[in-house]
Amino acid sequence: MKPSAPSLLKATFAIVQKDLAAELRSRELLSAMLVFSMLVILIFNFALELNIDVRKSVTAGVLWTTFAFAGTLGLNRSMAVEKDRGCMDGLLLAPVDRSAIFFGKAISNLAFMLIVEAIVIPMYAILYNETRIFQPEFLGVLLLGSIGYIAVGTLLSAMSVQTRTRDVLLPILLFPVAVPVLLASVKASGGIITGAPFAEILTPLNLLIVYDIVFIAISFMVFDYVVEE
């Protein structure tokens, strides 16, 4: 590496900082994700008749579906901004390792998703009087699930913005590949809410960790091929 090139960590951090600063000024991504999440929960409320008996078994599913949908919205937007104004070319020209771009975008996407979750979860708890979702285990599963989802989502959104069908394509590409992470998360967090024994939660939790590691590694390795011109 050239002596003037910044380290991977520094470059990654710079990209995260750029994304967060831009978002702090426009707030268009976060507000869209938040309003959308609220609407999804509202629709679920009527579609599933979320009364007290039903709630116990479906809370995990409702929350994860909401986050998955809101997540695609954020992923699409965050990559489209880079592509539309030619920022991606600028990033690619920068004398930094390509993986810094991947990790930078992934971390800022993850930050957006976590912010949305941090607002939606208390809202859900208030609306449905559901305090069991504040357990540390539940929040841990939320973090692990979001990491896996965002890792593969960042890679696929970098692909989908370069196609003719762009926004339409991302959920179609992402959902089937992200099925394991969503299912394992729902299974684990559902188990935590219903107070299942830890041994029962351990298997989906392990698979979640495996998925996270495997997909971060793969996305990091193939990201070069996705952005190269």
Add this chain to the structure above:
Amino acid sequence: MQSKPIALTILDILSVISLGVATYFALVFAPTELFMGQVQRVFYFHVGTAWVGMLGFILAAIAGIIYLINKDMRWDRFEVAAVEISTMFFFITIVLGSIWARPAWNTWWTWDPRLTTAAITELIYIAYFMLRAGIEDPEKRARFGAVYTLLGGISVPITFMVIRLFRTIHPVVIGNESAAAQGGFSMSGDMVTAMLVSFAAFTIIFIDLMWHRIRIGGLQDKVEELKLKVSM
């Protein structure tokens, strides 16, 4: 214009014959299953098509990796051929499974791990075609296709493991003794023979179709090239 290779014609004829032989073995040679009766005969083709379906998806993922390393368009053509043929065969597997499931489980479809995984696998590869359709630049199309088959190839086994956490009712015929409760059955010697014949037949058909599809892919590229030359 290159003419069709003679070996391919021979393979075509061989495919038709082997399909006929496999049909005979499945419908006539294999004994009728004691509890399920004639409908069990669909099993031989179900397993045969499932086998080539899986084979194609694995080959496609390998071809994708090789493409990413050496950027040779031939591997892209190989990958597309494998995915296209396997998606079709896998769909046939699902349909045949449904035909069997209706009398055996009393339903066309159930969200059992294997069935769910099969459905998701189909969706991944349908998404693969949508991805390719959205990209004009052939080199970029090949690159993205390779990346996506790689992701799909890794995601599918994990999906299967995750869904396994929920209970399964799909019979495990090979290497399972007590499967009868799930609609499974122990195979007699003739049944095993019929199954192996079906495996062999579908493998020959798969190779034949692959060859055709790769050849068409090559011709397609040549046509594109010529068109470009004419327009310039």
